Amino acid sequence: MKNSKESIRLFENPILESLTKTNALFVIATLALISLSILLFGIIKIKLSILGYIVLFLSGTFVYTLAEYLIHRFVYHSGEYKNPKKWIFKIHGMHHTTPRDKQRLVLPLPVSIPLAGLFIFIFWLIMGNYVLLFFPGFLMGYSYYLSIHYFIHTTKPPKNFFRYLWKHHLLHHYKNETVAFGLTSPLWDIIFGTMPKDKKLE
Template sequence: MVAQGFTVDMNKPLVFQVGHLGEAYQDWVHQPIPGKESPRFFESDFWEFLTRTAWWVIPIIWLPVVFWSISKSVKMGHTYPQIALLVAVGIFIWTLLEYTLHRFLFHIKTKSYWGNTLHYLLHGCHHKHPMDGLRLVFPPAATAILLIPFWNLVKFIFTHSTSPALFGGGLLGYVMYDVTHYYLHHGQPSMELQRNLKRYHLNHHFRIQTKGFGITSSLWDRVFGTLPQTKAASKSS
């Protein structure tokens, strides 16, 4: 047991501290520190290395897997228009998965030691340090583990020849999501659509963290009623 009023020492590795916050963890983790520093998570250099990923690693590692998966469906006789449709469906499925994971898993309420610890590793660290450029994309080792059940689920639902292209489309959707997420935090968009998307996402971090769960678009927020009000609308209501 830890006494009430536990304070996290930001000068020490964070991961095994945050669990001691108990019920206070939710308030603590949703008070962002906007600086670009990258805090230390673990004493171990090995585990610390696994938590840090440059954004460009994601397309380098996963795009070859995307193309390989899609090529398998091509070799099984599907036409290019069919392949394009399957990939588009895979991307569409990813957008729903992106929203669902962000809303119901990444924002799950925790208060136990291990619940807080795991949540911090999964997503809480991003809300506490939203500008940490080395922890904005998902570590490839963790992605590889999660891809196994995703691939098995796709094979179970769809046919033998369509599954690879659908899987490749879903993985392409993930790559688009992760690089978009990085860009929304560190890019300087010049187009209005990109500026709106950046504003939309940073609003989730710094103003209304219980709404706006879409990253690549606001589609599913509109469908499921989690679209945040604009500042003008909230002032007038």
């Protein structure tokens, strides 16, 4: 089953089951478009210097990388995530069982859009309307993550800088699931001490 391209049935209900399968590139493009629309709205609504816009956008991306690490480590890998009877299996455990199931490499939009709304609300409580410039950076970080993750599981490692990210995530899948939780960068793995010690994939 490991490394399988097959699909696992997650729900008895055929409608729910079909909602768990989605075209990754369509989701990525939609989220990137939402990010750009909010950014444009933010730029029209809030007057700042170019540097101010860039700093807020990049702060959102930076906070995203931390959220990516924390959610992967403490939510996705919590409890019995490999037990098909548990809800967390449907979110992440199944990805470890069938990592190459192309239709299940991204959270479907009916889940990710409400989640995006929740994040906007939380950030709005903290920073008010600046969320219109901060959140696009956060969401763009997530779209970037989804793209990299999709290509890691569907294509061979490239011969450039991205090769490192391929290896880091494949070590998480095929060597040790208790390390290498960061995907877009190993930064938080270095800070929190979860870098893989054994770096050989075979």
